[in-house]
Amino acid sequence: MENSPQHIVVLGPGGVGGLIAALASRAGQRVTCLASESTADVLRRDGIAVSSAQFGHFTAPVEADTTLCEPADLVFVTVKATSLEAALERLDPDAIGDALIVPLLNGVDHMTLLRERYSPGQVTGGVIRVEATRPRPGIVEHASSFADIDLASSTTDHARLDEAAATLSAIGLGARVLDDEAQMLWAKLSFLGPFALSTTVNRAPIGVVRTEHADELEAMIDEAALVSYAECGARFDERARQLADALGDAAKSSMLRDAEAGRPTEIDAIGGALLRAGERHGIDTPVIRDVMTRLQPQQSS
Ligand SMILES: NC(=O)c1ccc[n+]([C@@H]2O[C@H](COP(=O)([O-])OP(=O)(O)OC[C@H]3O[C@@H](n4cnc5c(N)ncnc54)[C@H](OP(=O)(O)O)[C@@H]3O)[C@@H](O)[C@H]2O)c1
Incomplete structure (x- = not known):
């Protein structure tokens, strides 16, 4: 058997x-x-x-x-x-x-x-x-x-x-x-969300994001941590920072690669999920919301 x-x-x-x-x-x-x-x-x-x-x-x-x-x-x-x-x-x-x-x-x-x-x-x-x-x-x-x-x-x-x-x-x-299923999924999204959104909205690999858009990346990691804590009782911001720091300068998210190739991106499943979960718990996520707004025209182009 x-x-x-x-x-x-x-x-x-x-x-x-x-x-x-x-x-x-x-x-x-x-x-x-x-x-x-x-x-x-x-x-x-x-x-x-x-x-x-x-x-x-x-x-x-x-x-x-x-x-x-x-x-x-x-x-x-x-x-x-x-x-x-x-x-x-x-x-x-x-x-x-x-x-x-x-x-x-x-x-x-x-x-x-x-x-x-x-x-x-x-x-x-x-x-x-x-x-x-x-x-x-x-x-x-x-x-x-x-x-x-x-x-x-x-x-x-x-x-x-x-x-x-x-x-x-x-x-x-x-x-x-x-x-814990929720913690497993949120641990991933807490890093992936900020990484994918920041590289895609800036059309740049992580090295450029870390030097030129560090505040935006940091703020999204913080916002994702608050949402994650509300959703699953754990926050993964330290881990997200470590992962973002460990990437080579040229690393791109698959969302950015999809956007560059003109393919549909998983923006709703990643950024949209962060926004929706924040709304469920009454947590404001202004930087993620702003980045999502800036990404919408890229989506339809
Ligand atoms: N790739 C990675 O390294 C990686 C790592 C971690 C997580 N993920 C996640 O894993 C998921 C899959 O990513 P991926 O990179 O493997 O995607 P992918 O290479 O684009 O593969 C998606 C597959 O889905 C097929 N497909 C699309 N529409 C379909 C339909 N209606 N019916 C049946 N098949 C359909 C495509 O078929 P065709 O071949 O016919 O186009 C393609 O083979 C995503 O959520 C991604 O974020 C990916």
Whole structure:
């Protein structure tokens, strides 16, 4: 039983999802990627080719379809927030069986959407630390020397998370089960929000932000800390500052890279989530609000 392959489904086989799918396939799991017809065609024909300093260069075969037709054991949701609602149409609640659903999107608001659509007992929070891109369908470039997933859930049995973490470890990923879902998600957003918003609004890498827009970055970290404390009882401003200080000068957020490439950005899932949570608790976030206002024209351009 322990060694029988699991059916692992990846909804959105891009940088994050493609890496997980390829690693799982290489480790002997049955993998189905859910994607658009054109991407599914490429994946069925060519598999997923990974280029990674950590995992090496390899190509792994995967099954691919546009909707889920057979029950799964684990479902990774790895689309960007801007595509989430459309992508979930591919994942019929009646088709997933008893699968554990693991979203790895940045932000926090997707958790509510997923728990409204699927049984809450099947939905866990997840966070991934990785740098991976999908230059074109079926190709994954994994640039970081790490690929680590944290799981925590306010609605799922802990034993299921332990099993999922064991599967992730077995395919080569770092995996931990944490106790507090809200703190796990807010720890990430408390850093990512200020980093993504400051680099994107200034169209500059972190080195320029640290020297020319340090007050704005600091203020957003402070505001995010207040909101985080209200949401989950913990603030992560010290950690956010350390992470922002540790980045190389040239580091850009994926939000900035998306904006530069003219792709939709996750501004609502990241900055919007901070604003909405602040409003829920009556916490003013003037600097984040101002940055979001300045970003709106960039969004529609
Ligand atoms: N990449 C990272 O290093 C990283 C690190 C931490 C967290 N994250 C978070 O992880 C999430 C995914 O990011 P990513 O960088 O992996 O994104 P990505 O490379 O753009 O991949 C997204 C994938 O979703 C697919 N997709 C889009 N709309 C779809 C739909 N309607 N149905 C099915 N598939 C659809 C895309 O398909 P096509 O290939 O057909 O376009 C693409 O394969 C984001 O929330 C991001 O913030 C990313």
